Amino acid sequence: MLQEPATRYQGHRSYSYLEPHLDYQDFDLALEVGRVPEHDLELSEAQRQRVTRLLTEHIAISLHEHPVVLPADVRQLRTYNRTARQRTGYEGLARSGLTAVFDNFMAGASCVTSENGWKWNDLVYALGMRLSDLYKQDHVRLATSVGDIRAAKRDGRLALVAGLECCSPIENELDRIDILYGFGVRQLGIAYSQANMLGGGLSEPRDGGLTHFGRRAVDRMNKLGIAIDVSHSGDQTCLDVIEASRVPVLITHAGARSVWNTARMKPDDVIRACAERGGVIGIEAAPHTTLSEKHLEHSIESVMDHFTYCVDLVGIDHVTFGPDTMFGDHVGVHDTYAGNYAHDSGPKPSHPRVQYVSGLENPGEAFGNIVGWLVKHDYSDDEIAKVIGGNTLRVLEQVW
Structure with a gap:
């Protein structure tokens, strides 16, 4: 459910201050608005007005996105990513109703530019290029x-929080965490599915947990004020990080394994441990992740099955949303980089393959539809305010 464009948005397009083909390689890009049909929640006019009011009155924070615009032809994706000049989806974000978005600047697999994996120079290049624009x-x-974030709400702007899904590029150099903090990064993931110097990833057959270096890294993040994410970490590593951290830890984008039994989802004990230490879990919506037996075709309905389960498990104060979306063909991204992604070892019941997740296809529409779903299902204003941003703000006030 798209909102009216933000009045502060003046139509900026990424790198429009430069000359295409001369200063940078140009690409035909995916549409930020209207690429797929709008999801119909069958809301009444009064309900639609309530959605707009809630997004206007309350701070809304997406805990995990990749709000970049992909090439219209996904076959150009590798070339596009290698330029490091990914385009930010300003037009779509201006219609999102969001106050803040956690932008994970390097997707776990799609920014790997060589067989040797994550590179520090690649990271600095991609981060600096996006921030320059x-x-x-x-x-x-x-x-x-x-x-x-509060100032953005007051001034009609959108706050972008720089984050990274994975600490692999820091290698064994602890001070690189300080460098990232200096660049403005305020959220770091421990591992992206595969193990690294800090700990185990969710795809590993055996998770050795948080390493000695990983404990030093957690301590450094605590001292600096960097939020820690364990979405792609192995179960034991998640528990170790939660125990080692002096402040709450985030699961920025995942779901409940009890609802859909794959390693990409979190087991009850990890979700409980996160909540017991004051953290939150953001519910994921990347294609073919947060499915459910009740809704095998991935859509907002199956995503919200994970939301309601987690609320029942740990309470509404510890659940929010990290949809993990992009502007463009997200399924095509997964197909293009299938060899880079580490597959989990959990069972994979047959389910319909979708071209996009209806209702949560991109960062521009996701929160409007999430609030619409909550309104339709009779959640109170206070409950909606918590899960769209209030819970995350509580954690950030402790972490930052």
Whole structure:
């Protein structure tokens, strides 16, 4: 459910201050608005107005996105990513109703540019390039504090929090965490599915847990004020990180394994441990992840099955949303980089393959539809305010 464009948005397009083909390689890009049919929640006019009011009155934070615009022809994706000049979806974000978005600048597999995996130089290049464009417009602003998020709400802007899904590029150099903090990064994932110097990934047949270096890294993140994410970590590593951290830990984008039994989802004990230490779980919506037996065809309905389960398990104060979406063919991204992704070892019951997740296809529409679903299912204003941003703000005030 798209909102009216933000009044602060003046139509900026990424790198429009440069000359295409001369200063950078140009691509035909996917549509940010209207690429797929709008999902119909069958809301009444009064319900639609309530959705708009809630997004207007309350801070809404997407805990995990990749709000970049992909090439219209996904076969160009590898070439596009190698330029490091990914385009930010300003037009779509301006219609999202969001106050803040956690932008994970390097997707776990899609920014790997060689068989040797994550590279520090690749990371610095991609981060700097995206931020250089961010500073050339006046709607989306880099946020490094809770105050920045609150100021964005007050000023009609959108706060962008820089995050990374994986600490692999820091290798065994602890001070690189400080460097990332200096660049404005305020959220780091421990491992992206495969093990690294810090700990185990969810695809490993045996998870050795958080390493000694990993414990030092967690301590450094705590001292600096960087939020820690364990979405792609192995179960034991998740528990170790939660135990080692002096502040709450985030599961920015996952679901419940009790609802859909794959390693990409989190078991009850990890979700409980996260909540007991004050953290939150953001419900994931990337294609073919948060499925459910009740809704085998991936859509907002199967995603919300994970939401309701987690609320029942740990309470509404510890659940939010990290849809993990992009502007463009997300299924095509997975297909293009299938060899880079580490597959989990859980059972994979047959389910219909979708071309996109209806209702949660991109960062522009996701939160409008999430709030619409919550309104349709009679959640109170206070409950909706918590799960769309209030719970995340509570954690960030402790972490940052």
